[in-house]
Amino acid sequence: MLKNIRIILVETSHTGNMGSTARAMKTMGLTNLYLVNPLILPDSQAIALSAGASDVIGQATIVETLEQALLGCNLVIGTSVRARTLSWPQVTPRECGEKTIHQAINSPVAIIFGRERVGLTNEELQKCQYHLHIPTNPEYGSLNLAMAVQLISYEIRMAYLAINEKKSAVDNKDKVQYPPIEDIERFYIHLEAVLNASGFIRKRHPGQIMNKLRRLFTRAHPEVQELHILRGVLTSIEKWHK
Numbered sequence: 001m002l003k004n005i006r007i008i009l010v011e012t013s014h015t016g017n018m019g020s021t022a023r024a025m026k027t028m029g030l031t032n033l034y035l036v037n038p039l040i041l042p043d044s045q046a047i048a049l050s051a052g053a054s055d056v057i058g059q060a061t062i063v064e065t066l067e068q069a070l071l072g073c074n075l076v077i078g079t080s081v082r083a084r085t086l087s088w089p090q091v092t093p094r095e096c097g098e099k100t101i102h103q104a105i106n107s108p109v110a111i112i113f114g115r116e117r118v119g120l121t122n123e124e125l126q127k128c129q130y131h132l133h134i135p136t137n138p139e140y141g142s143l144n145l146a147m148a149v150q151l152i153s154y155e156i157r158m159a160y161l162a163i164n165e166k167k168s169a170v171d172n173k174d175k176v177q178y179p180p181i182e183d184i185e186r187f188y189i190h191l192e193a194v195l196n197a198s199g200f201i202r203k204r205h206p207g208q209i210m211n212k213l214r215r216l217f218t219r220a221h222p223e224v225q226e227l228h229i230l231r232g233v234l235t236s237i238e239k240w241h242k
Contacts, residue, residue, distance in 0.1 A: 004104040008034040008069045008112045018042050019049030020146030022056035028153035033060040034069040074107040078128035091130045097155030177224040194234045
């Protein structure tokens with residue numbers, strides 16, 4: 001899923017930003033970096049600032065045009081640091097993470113980051129289905145390129161983990177075995193017999209003990225093995241009592 005996500009940098013002018021971007025990506029599990037017409041090729045500074053993510057730099061795909069970087073992508077999101085005169089569907093970083101992960105299950109997705117000083121052109125942004133704006137402090141919204149990539153990569157990571165957690169919960173739920181109602185009823189009969197024998201339930205004044213215990217175990221919804229343990233506890237008490 002994460003391998004289907006492309007982080008695209010357009011005409012990057014500082015190799016240090018390439019290295020820092022690679023580091024930001026790899027910490028969140030992203031490795032697919034595209035460089036569109038970089039003004040300078042990755043060098044030793046890029047490797048140094050990648051801080052262990054040199055493989056991301058070394059495997060980066062370098063192309064001449066944005067169109068080449070977008071080949072095969074079914075979802076394209078472009079970052080925009082300012083309001084544009086052309087109205088376009090916008091997403092928040094969180095929405096970007098969710099849309100990216102859901103689409104990346106089946107097909108490649110691209111997130112485009114523009115030039116350090118001027119960002120993306122209107123023409124480039126029109127190639128995107130969505131525009132992404134990071135809601136920074138309006139009085140000081142200074143984010144460098146790697147910071148922006150780190151924020152978006154983090155939201156992608158969170159959406160990815162959420163999907164895996166949900167899938168794991170569903171898979172585990174399918175594996176859990178719950179006892180049939182007749183076994184539950186036999187447990188209640190057994191429980192009541194032990195409570196009567198021990199004197200916990202007074203035969204003349206039984207009250208609502210069993211009703212409350214039924215409600216308790218209904219909320220607990222014991223699994224098959226848990227019910228076996230409870231029955232074993234009751235059997236052990238019976239043997240001790242005798």
